[in-house]
Amino acid sequence: MTQHTVTTVWKENMQFVSDNPLGHTVLIDTTKENGGDNCGLSPKAMMLSSLAGCSGLDVVSLLKKMRVEIEDFKIVVTGELTEEHPKYYHTVFVDYHFTGDNLNEEKIEKVVNLSIEKYCGVMEMFRKFATVKTATHFHKK
Numbered sequence: 001m002t003q004h005t006v007t008t009v010w011k012e013n014m015q016f017v018s019d020n021p022l023g024h025t026v027l028i029d030t031t032k033e034n035g036g037d038n039c040g041l042s043p044k045a046m047m048l049s050s051l052a053g054c055s056g057l058d059v060v061s062l063l064k065k066m067r068v069e070i071e072d073f074k075i076v077v078t079g080e081l082t083e084e085h086p087k088y089y090h091t092v093f094v095d096y097h098f099t100g101d102n103l104n105e106e107k108i109e110k111v112v113n114l115s116i117e118k119y120c121g122v123m124e125m126f127r128k129f130a131t132v133k134t135a136t137h138f139h140k141k
Contacts, residue, residue: 013037044089047126048077051094054122058115059096068107071141072099079130091131094123099139112136 008018008028014036016028029040041049052075063070074097079089096112116123116134126132 015040044079044081044087047089048079048092051092051120051122051126052077055094055096055112055115055120058119059111062111062114062119063108066107066111068104068111070098070100070103070108073097089126089130091133092126094132094134096134096136097139098137099141101141103138105138108138109136 004021006018006020008016010016014030014034017025018028019025026046027040028043028046029038030036030042031038056073056075059073076093076095076097078093078095080091081087082090094116098108112134123132
């Protein structure tokens with residue numbers, strides 16, 4: 001069984017520094033309204049970033065394997081929180097945006113669907129507590 005361990009250390013005020021299994025660090029903080037200094041990622045925002053990063057790594061890797069060229073690629077993830085505590089994302093929208101003059105839309109859709117349905121473990125985790133809605137958008141340069 002594979003395990004991942006992170007260590008998160010309180011620095012000051014509402015700031016924490018958290019590492020990852022590769023040794024990289026990220027600053028965690030909260031908004032001024034919640035007592036923080038707003039100088040790091042919030043835990044819930046990091047969850048959305050993790051979802052985008054996981055799927056993005058899948059997509060880029062698969063596009064390379066399929067020799068599909070793109071000029072630009074971004075993922076916009078929007079999460080809707082519940083009103084009551086503990087607040088969690090009940091619905092998440094994942095929008096894939098591809099830009100280029102000669103995009104192979106069929107292959108790109110196939111790659112995105114492989115990430116969504118088969119490879120992205122973070123997306124599967126989100127499905128345990130939220131409705132996940134996805135869309136793919138193509139843009140000409």
